[in-house]
Amino acid sequence: MKFQSIFLLALSATATLAQQKNWPTPTHGDFTISNFTFDSGQVLNNLKIHYQTLGKLQVHPDGTTNAVLILHGTTGSSGQFLNPDFAGVLFNPGQVLDTKKYFIIMPDGIGHGNSSKPSTSGLRASFPGYQYSDMTRATYRLLTEHLRVKHTRLVMGVSMGGMHTWTMGTQYPSLSDALMPIACLPTQISGQNRLWRKFIIELIRSDPAWNSGDYTAQPIASLGGALFLVQTMFSSPLYYQSQYPTRDAMDRYVDQLLPHIAEYDANDLLYAWNASHTYDPTEEGLGKIKARGLTAVNTADDMINPPELGVLERVVGSLELRGLGAKAVVVPESSETVGHGSYIKAKLWVDELQLLLAKTGPKGSSSCS
Template identity: 45%
Template sequence: MLKRAAHLLLLTTSLFGAAASAQTKPTAWPTADHVTLLPNFRFGTGETLPQLKLHYLTLGTPHRNAAGHTDNAVLLLHGTGGSATSLLNPVFSNILFGPGQPLDIAKYFLILPDDIGHGQSSKPSDGLHAHFPAYDYDDMVRSQRMMLDDLKVDHLRLILGTSMGCMQTFVWGETYPGFSDALAPFACQAVELAGRNRMTRYMAIEAIRQDPAWMGGEYKTQPVQGLRTANEMLLIMGSSALQMQEHEGTRALAEKWVDDYLKRTMASTDANNLLFYMNASRNYDPSKNLERITVPLLWINSADDFINPPELGLADKMVKRMPQARFILLPITDATRGHGTHTQAAIWKDYLIELMQRSEPKP
């Protein structure tokens, strides 16, 4: 059930992730590997799996207060197409996990799951292919809660989620009010996923479905054309115009970047997995129940985020419905990375420190 390991992290990037700074070196964190097996897991669609496997990593040691409740557990949720190791990215972990840092592993017990459909958790490519249950964010959050029960964690100090994890953080806050002392959703909106955001996801999904080589999900080799088009859509969604212009400022550099990206992602992406995790957001809409979120909440988006453009003005409206919520829009700078700014912890670390102070439980 539990294996001790030191993960020497190489650069990991989710579909909507950010590239690490060349000046930030990977750290060998003393992570522990865990697996929770959930029998007869029932999905929101009514579909079931005889056994749902959830893999997750932990760092640090759990602590219980005088009442016997965990008081130092932090749940860290990755983005679409990522995994538990995505938030071991040095531009995130090196800034937050070390001595004296906001999520110092000597003080906090960090829990990093592979979500359903991701990493080493149950996913379509394990064998069910397109017959895998059509999971959504509600299923993901409910399975995370069951994972915590298995781990004997009955309370969280913080939930911090990036991109897909950002949306799951809102779902957590509404579904299990007060289970966490604080919430930190980074890089998402708190409304139905519609407009251009859904359009781009739908185009990526349909590129795969319409490829004859997909064969209803029973392909023997990857449907290359559909998968390539889907990955191209995701490249645009996660892009940063300023950074790309500065670092790929010639035609040759721009084309080489695309070629290298596609070579890397095509080799590591399964079409069914991509189709399912892109579609998991189809019924996301926390706007109906935001008033249930009453704990301190720090919501951060960046102005150069193609997926969550600030001109929509959505966050400014939604944040007012949560009594202790604060919304920060980060301006475009040389340090931002479009949607991937959610992983660039140095930019927003001070805001996180303030949230942890503001949400400190009273003795």
């Protein structure tokens, strides 16, 4: 188990019997892109994108499909969705993304999961410095060139994947009927959000043990500091206080995390958190979105995307003025929310997903049959 894995498993333990695994076993695949050119101008001879799918692709006479693209968060992978709190609320028979009805596509982004990344490529810190735009371009090529999906019913993402959803909407305006970015903001990363990301980057880079990325053992001190920052920002004060109400309880929790630091790779982490550097949705770019509906969801206790900034409402309001069926939703803080990590608890926003699909479906229906 790793840092976020421990946290997500703690959430999954609360799942009801109705949320147990009835979704099918996923099909795994790899797509290799030859001579992939990054925005930096660097080229990777063979870029591997790993993915998982559930269900079967249906292409309708008008060119639309039943494909649903779901995008994961920073340092995560497609596997983070296959748990009772997410898949158990969405993918089971009769649920909103029933895999007998939809073709679910969950890729591992560049630098994550089983896709090409610094630690497995042999390149270490010579691996191309990828950005979100590179990641979404590779995802688009996976869809269109490998899976032969020219159109999607829905693009949905969480955290980094939510930002990728905004980016997909601007880079490929006609790709999807509906967009649902979760736990993110459609604006350049700045202020506190940039502060802790920059701390992570500089912690690792300034550690002599990192050795410019050519280390033989993980630089534990800086790697641990980076992961502690992530863990602090990932949840909320209310959740941590309710789960660990005493000093000793929290100390035991931290002690559980410590042995797992070395399971991470410092270069992978450094690259992943630096990938948001050029993310900067502009009003002009967002105005290109042609999806028939967009619902953006955050939670009120998300310290990474605090609602008091008012960014979500301002941007979505601007999109509404442009005629896009856009909606901003901020889920109130409660005993059910867990800060930024609330994105994995689909029951908090599944009703909004149902409404979005109904609004953008044929004749007002969410049916793809």
